[in-house]
Amino acid sequence: MGFLEVEDLKVYFPIKGGLFNRTLGNIKAVDGVSFSIEQGKTYGLVGESGSGKTTTGRAIIGLNDITSGKVLFEGKDLTSKKSKTASVRKDIQMIFQDPYSSLNPKKRVLDIVAEPIRNFEKLSKQEEKKRVQELLEMVGLSPESILKYPHEFSGGQRQRIGVARAIALKPKLIIADEPVSALDVSVQAQVLNFMQDIQKELNLTYLFISHDLGVVKHMCDEIGIMYKGRYVEQGTKQDIFENPQHIYTKRLVAAIPDIDPRHRAEQKQFREDVQREYEQSYNDYFDSEGLAYGLQSVSDTHLVALPEKG
Numbered sequence: 001m002g003f004l005e006v007e008d009l010k011v012y013f014p015i016k017g018g019l020f021n022r023t024l025g026n027i028k029a030v031d032g033v034s035f036s037i038e039q040g041k042t043y044g045l046v047g048e049s050g051s052g053k054t055t056t057g058r059a060i061i062g063l064n065d066i067t068s069g070k071v072l073f074e075g076k077d078l079t080s081k082k083s084k085t086a087s088v089r090k091d092i093q094m095i096f097q098d099p100y101s102s103l104n105p106k107k108r109v110l111d112i113v114a115e116p117i118r119n120f121e122k123l124s125k126q127e128e129k130k131r132v133q134e135l136l137e138m139v140g141l142s143p144e145s146i147l148k149y150p151h152e153f154s155g156g157q158r159q160r161i162g163v164a165r166a167i168a169l170k171p172k173l174i175i176a177d178e179p180v181s182a183l184d185v186s187v188q189a190q191v192l193n194f195m196q197d198i199q200k201e202l203n204l205t206y207l208f209i210s211h212d213l214g215v216v217k218h219m220c221d222e223i224g225i226m227y228k229g230r231y232v233e234q235g236t237k238q239d240i241f242e243n244p245q246h247i248y249t250k251r252l253v254a255a256i257p258d259i260d261p262r263h264r265a266e267q268k269q270f271r272e273d274v275q276r277e278y279e280q281s282y283n284d285y286f287d288s289e290g291l292a293y294g295l296q297s298v299s300d301t302h303l304v305a306l307p308e309k310g
């Protein structure tokens with residue numbers, strides 16, 4: 001039994017219009033996605049804007065309705081009504097992209113971090129204050145921060161408050177949706193490193209959503225690459241960075257800037273080769289609607305879960 005298993009997940013949004021506001025078609029935001037995550041690991045979901053990453057994360061946690069497919073968490077099917085129990089809702093938490101808008105500006109840090117605790121546990125005021133102060137210390141903020149408001153913190157500190165809130169109920173899985181992309185590059189590494197420390201301390205599993213392959217390389221053990229709602233390729237970090245198979249993945253890898261000047265000529269050559277391959281073999285990888293075709297399995301760990309060209 002896997003820790004988290006997503007099987008052939010589809011999330012379609014109806015397109016409404018016309019005289020009677022009828023359903024005219026569907027946006028296939030997620031169109032047959034499968035992957036699994038082992039406990040304690042970090043799985044990266046990568047793709048450009050609109051590829052369906054956020055919708056996948058929201059569907060797992062129950063914020064988006066699932067059109068078809070299954071989500072199994074520790075063997076429990078989250079798509080069945082019976083499994084939407086309080087304990088599962090405690091076990092999976094989400095961290096959002098924008099620490100500026102995801103924290104209520106009118107609330108003090110005490111109330112922000114205590115909110116999930118109040119939903120699930122009955123603590124006295126004193127116990128609650130103590131718990132929030134412990135959580136703030138865990139994420140590297142002073143216990144006195146409880147009386148402050150979000151605007152009194154820097155971007156990186158606000159994301160730490162978001163993490164404190166997410167770990168308040170001792171979850172097992174955290175879905176981190178672009179957790180550092182709204183932060184200055186100088187602060188990104190700090191937040192990522194601290195997320196890794198917390199992961200070890202609490203044996204957390206991360207589903208890490210990002211459009212930035214550089215960030216994903218730093219964080220993830222396994223990676224799935226999405227394009228227009230479908231999986232293009234998935235594999236270990238080594239598979240994706242050292243032996244990408246799909247032309248879309250190759251283009252993403254080629255676009256990562258290498259700051260080491262010794263690699264510049266090599267990287268330029270790789271980019272030119274990938275661009276040539278893209279132009280020559282586009283039809284081998286994409287259909288007439290621009291949707292991606294899959295490839296056959298490359299190795300046991302490097303699978304591509306797409307319909308094959310045929």
Ligand SMILES: Nc1ncnc2c1ncn2[C@@H]1O[C@H](COP(=O)(O)OP(=O)(O)OP(=O)(O)O)[C@@H](O)[C@H]1O
Nearest residue numbers: 013027029047048049050051052053054055056211
């Ligand atoms: N509630 C909704 N109603 C209709 N369409 C939606 C809804 N949510 C998302 N979509 C559409 O589904 C597709 C996938 O969106 P999604 O936000 O999951 O992509 P993403 O890869 O996370 O992109 P981004 O990084 O920009 O958030 C997009 O075409 C988006 O417009």
